[in-house]
Amino acid sequence: MDFKKSQTIYEQIADIVRENILTDKWQAGDKIASVRELAAEIEVNPNTVMRSYSSLQEQGILFNKRGIGFFVSDKAQKIIHKMDKDIFIKEELPSIFRKMKLLHVDFEELKNLYNKSKSKYL
Amino acid sequence: MDFKKSQTIYEQIADIVRENILTDKWQAGDKIASVRELAAEIEVNPNTVMRSYSSLQEQGILFNKRGIGFFVSDKAQKIIHKMDKDIFIKEELPSIFRKMKLLHVDFEELKNLYNKSKSKYL
Amino acid sequence: MDFKKSQTIYEQIADIVRENILTDKWQAGDKIASVRELAAEIEVNPNTVMRSYSSLQEQGILFNKRGIGFFVSDKAQKIIHKMDKDIFIKEELPSIFRKMKLLHVDFEELKNLYNKSKSKYL
Amino acid sequence: MDFKKSQTIYEQIADIVRENILTDKWQAGDKIASVRELAAEIEVNPNTVMRSYSSLQEQGILFNKRGIGFFVSDKAQKIIHKMDKDIFIKEELPSIFRKMKLLHVDFEELKNLYNKSKSKYL
């Protein structure tokens, strides 16, 4: 597994977990991989995985049962969706629109790029 | 001057320089603030400014004359525009489109948000 | 450790690293001395070593794992060999040939000097 | 006029003067360009030219007559030839031979490159 340098590894792991929950790969109540299992699989220090799980737990996305493991919480999907959409609309989109203006990219071009990217996944 | 802590100071300085060039505030051939001047103005260590200028020089955006100062290179604007557009189209937009899909944001909603943001600046 | 003053220290450190890789002392995947270790060993400021390692990383010769250290990249030797041979053939040799002409040194004399230098290492 | 960054401007100017003398463009007793003339021509600070001329004077290559200008000394060519050949044989060639070994360039290849470079100037 290879990670981007611009973001910390534990955040990138948390992102993957969040995405798996958002896309229904992992559902409410599911037991997810143990810290050691995941660490071994993606070749990362167990401390690093632990840190990801802990932060997800603080956000109410995971919960753990002592000696058993980490589980997806009931409200996980709702929480993630709200967090992500908030960031998307308040931070990411404005930054994109600002850059479009700076680079003289008009909405037509955006539309074309959108359609092109969509057709990739058909 | 205050900086975000999510990004290094020297990158933020480089970003400002790039933006000033892209928006024609500084034009090809212009002498820009000396390392010490800028450092004093934005209350930062001269070494930090130096690092920004050096990286911009490596990218071909600035050049310097010994003992005189740093200048905006002829191709600066073209280089910056190309770099920025490349990143925008190959990295930022795909990430945005991917997130739209994940969050079930359709193109109509994007269009509305775009028009809303546009009207802010009218 | 003593350095020539005609060249910056950080370039000389980078040169040593490159040479150690080129001569197989350090091989692809090897972990090299940490910034602080090397700095202590050659009695130089850690920042200076950091600067060397960073530039080697930009060139694709080294890479690092967060919190672990710097490593020799797989293509390191190939990159260095290409860089060196390019400079040798496009810059150093022409300059030598030009000087030979200027100083009226013919190819026979060069051959003699070459053989003499070679016998030194036998 | 454009200068390499790796060497100081005044040294590069001195190099040009030396070369002009070595190739008989400027001969013993000739008056060379005044400091201001040359400075204007190559767009450089007069101080910088002065520094070049001074160093050449120290080496016995130039001499000056007060209020008249700088002149090529009688022994100029001999001095330059000796200096250059010394450096060439004791420093530059050994460094080249060392690099040949490192880059696995054998003498045959050197010969080919030499002949190729020679034919360029025919």
Next chain:
DNA sequence: GTGGTCTAGACCACC
């Protein structure tokens, strides 16, 4: 005055 290098020492996040 300018850029450029270097040191000493600090602080941080991460593994």
Next chain:
DNA sequence: GTGGTCTAGACCACA
């Protein structure tokens, strides 16, 4: 422990 950034202050060569 590791890399990475930043500061304060010094010194140098060059214009």
